[in-house]
Every structure is written in structure tokens, then in C-alpha cells.
Amino acid sequence: MAVFTPVALDDVAQWITQFPLGKALELKGISSGIENSNFFLTTERGEYVLTIFENLSFEQLPFYLNLMRHLAERGVLVPAPVANDKGELIVALHGKPASIVSKLEGRSQMDPQPVHCAAVGAMLARMHLAGQDYALQQPNLRGLAWWHATTPAVLPFIPDEQAHLLRAEVHFQDAFAACDIHKQLPAGPIHADLFRNNVMFDGERLTGFFDFYFAGCDTWLFDVAVTVNDWCIDVGTGVLDQARVRALLDAYHAVRPFTAAEHTAWQPMLRAGALRFWLSRLYDFYCPRAAEMLTPHDPGHFERILRERIATPAPGLF
Numbered sequence: 001m002a003v004f005t006p007v008a009l010d011d012v013a014q015w016i017t018q019f020p021l022g023k024a025l026e027l028k029g030i031s032s033g034i035e036n037s038n039f040f041l042t043t044e045r046g047e048y049v050l051t052i053f054e055n056l057s058f059e060q061l062p063f064y065l066n067l068m069r070h071l072a073e074r075g076v077l078v079p080a081p082v083a084n085d086k087g088e089l090i091v092a093l094h095g096k097p098a099s100i101v102s103k104l105e106g107r108s109q110m111d112p113q114p115v116h117c118a119a120v121g122a123m124l125a126r127m128h129l130a131g132q133d134y135a136l137q138q139p140n141l142r143g144l145a146w147w148h149a150t151t152p153a154v155l156p157f158i159p160d161e162q163a164h165l166l167r168a169e170v171h172f173q174d175a176f177a178a179c180d181i182h183k184q185l186p187a188g189p190i191h192a193d194l195f196r197n198n199v200m201f202d203g204e205r206l207t208g209f210f211d212f213y214f215a216g217c218d219t220w221l222f223d224v225a226v227t228v229n230d231w232c233i234d235v236g237t238g239v240l241d242q243a244r245v246r247a248l249l250d251a252y253h254a255v256r257p258f259t260a261a262e263h264t265a266w267q268p269m270l271r272a273g274a275l276r277f278w279l280s281r282l283y284d285f286y287c288p289r290a291a292e293m294l295t296p297h298d299p300g301h302f303e304r305i306l307r308e309r310i311a312t313p314a315p316g317l318f
């Protein structure tokens, strides 16, 4: 259950009057998700999602909400935040920051086929291009600096063989991040967590990307690597499915052609994408938050993916 802050329809009746949404008619807690309290909110104007942020502060949230608004205004399919009568996108509810965004149609496609991967690749490229003139800056908060800070926290808990792999990979990624090729990679706002459960489909039609709360500025290729590592694998083994990889990369490339530097950086970047989620899952597993009520995601899944990316070259970008 992922409603950490309970909210009743009566609680929002007065609060909602600051938004141009009419009366609140129905409020239903959403059980999936592990970061925030989410609710489907029906008002006289339509269907929305109300999120109460459990970990992000009023100072941190403008980057994410304004990015969603910026992308939505440029035709990228993402939830559009609704501003209140003062033009604010983030408003306190029960003392915590909260926002209302448009509800995307459809559902997550958890058994993606090449056609779905192609739609994701094309929309991801459109998102990267549309983010180029986004004014706010924030680094990817789950990037290299966070890997350095987090590695010592998990090392005491994991067996020697994993500790060896973790140390070696952080070392490898340090060298990769410092190399000339890495400095040539195009960068900008990225989603950074574009897994199957963060995209909606209505049949084969992609209706939107959501859950932008790990977004930050980083290389576009890191975003592609994170996405391929989730959308294009056999879930049991982490092995890449060539047809889905090709569909996603070709569709991306058709909208925003990959550069030669990105081609060179592709294999180490896939490893970076695997390391990031292995580390966050290890951290959530061994160092859970005090109020954590949910089963953490399996870190072994991303350890397998990392070992597989080290052992087996992936299909090239183009």
C-alpha cells in the first residue's frame, strides 16, 4: 500500500477551490508506487492525479513540475501540472507539498513488444529535444556523486564477490566519466527512471511518460541506457532482446540522430545504467527508510544486468 499520507474527499473539498477544477467528486488512493502518496482525483472538470510528496521538499519540486509543464507545452506526452489561482504548481496539503497533474489514459505495458519499444524510443528523443531550452538546472541526483556516497553505505552488508564487483564498477565509471568521449556527449534534462511502469499505453498507442521525480540534467545517452536496460530485456536473465533494442534505438535515432561519441560510449553507458539501479536497490534493501512499508525491489536483478552488460556487447546504437 503506497498511501503514506491518508487524505479523504472532505479534506480536499476546500483545498481544491484554489484550482480551476470545479468541485472534487471522488478521491481514490493508488496502491502502486513506493515514493509518494498518489490519488486519482475526479473533479467537475475531469480526471487528475493528486500527489503528496513524502520525500521531496518545496525547494526541490519546482525543477520537476516545471519540467513537466515545459514538456507538455511542447507536445511531449507527459502529465500536465495544474496551477492554482496564484500560478503555483506546488501547494501544501496536510503540511506536505502536493500537486495535481492530468491523468494519462491507459495502463503500463509490462510485456512490451518491438512496437511499444519503438514508441518509447521516439518519444524519448522528442523529450530530449524539447528539454533543450528548459531554464532550470539540477544535476542527476542519482549520478556519479551519489554512487560514491552510497557505495560505502552498502559495502558492509554485501558478500565479498558483490563488493568486488561494486568497487570495480564504480572505479570503471569514474574513468569513463573523466574521458574525452564522455565530455562530448549531448546532455540536458533526462527522465532517468523510464521503466515500463512509468509509461502508459492504450493498446499500441503511447499515452505518456510519468513519474519525473528522478529527473535531472545528465547525458541523454544515460537516459537511453536506463530505458533499454528495462524495456528491452528478458526479465529473468537481463539478456537484451535484439528486436526490441533495435526497435527502440532506431526509432530514437530517426528523431534525434545519435552522435559518433555516443556510439563509442554506448557499452559503458549501459553498465552505468545498470550500476545506478543496482546501487539504489542495494541501498533501499539494506538501509530502508524508517517508515518504509513496502517490499524493496530485488537488487539481484540489476547485479545480473550489470554482469551481463560487462560480459556481452549490446547491439550498437546505429
Ligand SMILES: Nc1ncnc2c1ncn2[C@@H]1O[C@H](COP(=O)(O)OP(=O)(O)OP(=O)(O)O)[C@@H](O)[C@H]1O
Binding pocket: 002, 030, 032, 033, 034, 035, 036, 037, 038, 049, 079, 101, 102, 103, 104, 105, 197, 198, 210, 211, 213
Ligand atoms: N499522471 C498519471 N496518470 C495516470 N496514472 C498515474 C499518473 N501518475 C501516477 N499514476 C498512477 O499511480 C501509480 C503510482 O505513481 P508513481 O509511479 O509516480 O508512484 P511513486 O510512488 O511516485 O513512484 P515509484 O514508481 O518511484 O514507486 C502509477 O503506477 C500509475 O498507475
Ligand SMILES: N[C@@H](CCO)C(=O)O
Binding pocket: 193, 195, 277, 280, 281, 297
Ligand atoms: N525504477 C526503480 C524504482 C524507482 O522508481 C527501480 O526499479 O529500482
